[in-house]
Amino acid sequence: MAVSDLISTVIMGFAVAAVYFLLSMSLSLCFGVMRIVSLDQFVYYSVGAYMTYLVTAHQASFWSGLLVGVAVSCTLAWAIEETLFRRLYEKGTMFSMITSYGILLAGIGVIKYIWGLVPRPVMAPITGQVALLGTTLSLYRFVVIGLSALIYVGLQLFLEKTIVGKAIRAGIEDADKTEGLGIDIYKIFTVTFLISAALSALAGGLHAPLIMVEPEMGLKIMGTAFMIVIIGGLGSIKGTAVSSLLIGQVVAFGFLLWAPGAETAPFVIMLLVFLVRPRGLFGSAYLKR
Amino acid sequence: METRPMLEVTNLNVSYGQSRVLFGVSLVFPANEVCVIVGRNGAGKTTLLRTIAGFLKPRPGSVTFDGQEITGWRPYKIARMGVKYVPQDKGVFSDLTVRENLELASYAMRDRDWEKVFRYFPKLRELLNRKGAQLSGGERQMLMIGRAILGKTSVLLLDEPSEGLAPTVVQDLVGTFRQLRQHASLVLVEQNLAVARELADRLYLTKEGKIVAQITDKNEIRSLAFEKEL
Numbered sequence: 001m002a003v004s005d006l007i008s009t010v011i012m013g014f015a016v017a018a019v020y021f022l023l024s025m026s027l028s029l030c031f032g033v034m035r036i037v038s039l040d041q042f043v044y045y046s047v048g049a050y051m052t053y054l055v056t057a058h059q060a061s062f063w064s065g066l067l068v069g070v071a072v073s074c075t076l077a078w079a080i081e082e083t084l085f086r087r088l089y090e091k092g093t094m095f096s097m098i099t100s101y102g103i104l105l106a107g108i109g110v111i112k113y114i115w116g117l118v119p120r121p122v123m124a125p126i127t128g129q130v131a132l133l134g135t136t137l138s139l140y141r142f143v144v145i146g147l148s149a150l151i152y153v154g155l156q157l158f159l160e161k162t163i164v165g166k167a168i169r170a171g172i173e174d175a176d177k178t179e180g181l182g183i184d185i186y187k188i189f190t191v192t193f194l195i196s197a198a199l200s201a202l203a204g205g206l207h208a209p210l211i212m213v214e215p216e217m218g219l220k221i222m223g224t225a226f227m228i229v230i231i232g233g234l235g236s237i238k239g240t241a242v243s244s245l246l247i248g249q250v251v252a253f254g255f256l257l258w259a260p261g262a263e264t265a266p267f268v269i270m271l272l273v274f275l276v277r278p279r280g281l282f283g284s285a286y287l288k289r
Numbered sequence: 290m291e292t293r294p295m296l297e298v299t300n301l302n303v304s305y306g307q308s309r310v311l312f313g314v315s316l317v318f319p320a321n322e323v324c325v326i327v328g329r330n331g332a333g334k335t336t337l338l339r340t341i342a343g344f345l346k347p348r349p350g351s352v353t354f355d356g357q358e359i360t361g362w363r364p365y366k367i368a369r370m371g372v373k374y375v376p377q378d379k380g381v382f383s384d385l386t387v388r389e390n391l392e393l394a395s396y397a398m399r400d401r402d403w404e405k406v407f408r409y410f411p412k413l414r415e416l417l418n419r420k421g422a423q424l425s426g427g428e429r430q431m432l433m434i435g436r437a438i439l440g441k442t443s444v445l446l447l448d449e450p451s452e453g454l455a456p457t458v459v460q461d462l463v464g465t466f467r468q469l470r471q472h473a474s475l476v477l478v479e480q481n482l483a484v485a486r487e488l489a490d491r492l493y494l495t496k497e498g499k500i501v502a503q504i505t506d507k508n509e510i511r512s513l514a515f516e517k518e519l
Contacts, residue, residue, distance in 0.1 A: 163392060163396045166389050166392060167393060167396070169382070169384060169385060170385060170393055173382050173385075174380060176344060176364070177376065177382070178382075179364045180364050180376070181365075181368065181393055181394050181397045181436060182365050182368035182397030182398050182440065183393065183397045184365045185365065
């Protein structure tokens with residue numbers, strides 16, 4: 001393997017990992033705090049991507065498209081959380097899984113109705129190239145990696161330093177006890193759901209220039225995102241980040257070396273982690289089930 | 290003359306799915322009294338406290354606090370009203386420090402007066418930066434009660450506070466409860482009859498989800514004559 005291929009694959013792996021991290025973190029937060037399986041996050045991911053496409057197609061900037069994607073996704077998520085999930089928090093996980101799967105299918109249907117089946121390209125906001133050890137790489141990939149790293153640090157600071165962040169951490173451990181202190185846990189759920197939707201939309205918008213935007217893009221990434229959450233440990237930011245980096249590289253090298261391996265390797269890693277550490281790499285032993 | 294009830298439970302029936310746990314339970318908890326609920330495992334004592342605290346919904350039944358019906362209220366509202374529940378499992382937030390545990394209670398109850406907590410539990414001051422997971426059973430119990438007394442506290446619902454603690458720690462806790470009762474009503478679920486005997490002004494015996502006896506006579510409580518009925 002040529003050194004240029006190696007470097008290009010590693011950087012691509014990091015860029016993909018950056019997107020995986022944002023999307024998986026949203027799933028991890030939803031399950032960690034509310035104990036819901038929020039498959040509708042993949043709708044917000046697609047909405048983020050399509051809004052970025054829509055805005056850039058009208059000659060506006062990519063970054064404003066990203067913000068519009070976050071705003072539309074959060075509005076949608078707020079409406080869904082208020083009308084549907086509020087009624088499901090005290091029911092079993094299966095209720096949220098089936099309901100959110102319905103929302104995902106409906107979302108895909110709406111996207112197909114509006115934009116059709118044809119995949120749409122999104123131009124990267126930065127077309128520059130970077131020369132690294134004799135290899136030329138797209139600068140945009142570094143921007144995606146950098147932004148995701150910034151969001152990681154921001155999330156950590158939010159959870160460690162703010163009172164709402166501390167309430168979210170307490171809720172991850174035990175929502176009942178958090179409410180028993182006098183905290184309106186449903187408000188914490190709403191904040192968590194909106195943060196998750198924003199992360200999903202950002203993942204979609206940032207991913208759009210690296211892939212083609214299409215109606216079923218959420219379904220395609222769903223399996224990998226869930227595996228990352230399970231490997232990293234539910235509710236753990238650090239675990240999700242490490243797991244994303246691992247799977248990002250595995251997928252990137254899989255495509256370089258043997259394409260079918262890129263699809264199956266994450267499953268193998270998940271099974272291995274299950275055998276050695278059933279709660280995931282950084283999953284807390286204190287989570288109340 | 291009996292003091293007015295701070296908390297009143299009337300005809301409480303609670304089920305987990307098809308399995309009924311409480312059968313028409315009615316109790317009164319007067320202000321500034323220590324009421325102890327005793328009974329064997331599975332008698333429904335924890336279910337009773339969790340229902341009063343809002344974690345379970347009675348069908349039917351009612352809970353009245355200071356003259357106001359609070360049946361079916363969400364737990365955070367009941368806590369803010371001044372009815373605080375200290376669960377049995379000594380489950381402080383393990384990944385959070387003592388300081389962060391207290392900060393959350395302060396935030397919820399809008400009360401930053403931690404000196405009040407340190408007056409009862411001076412040791413907590415030294416443990417502020419320690420994570421919940423690193424605390425001993427006694428320290429966890431201190432933290433849980435410390436969190437509960439921030440803000441308005443009219444009734445403290447304590448589920449087996451002495452369980453798993455060393456005898457000296459239990460004695461310290463009994464001393465603390467004696468001080469706390471001057472500011473709030475205490476409702477203790479307790480298997481440790483020595484603690485019940487020392488603290489109780491009023492004792493309820495539970496059996497298979499029902500209240501089978503109420504004892505208010507101090508001599509009868511001290512003599513542990515009720516033990517044979519358990």
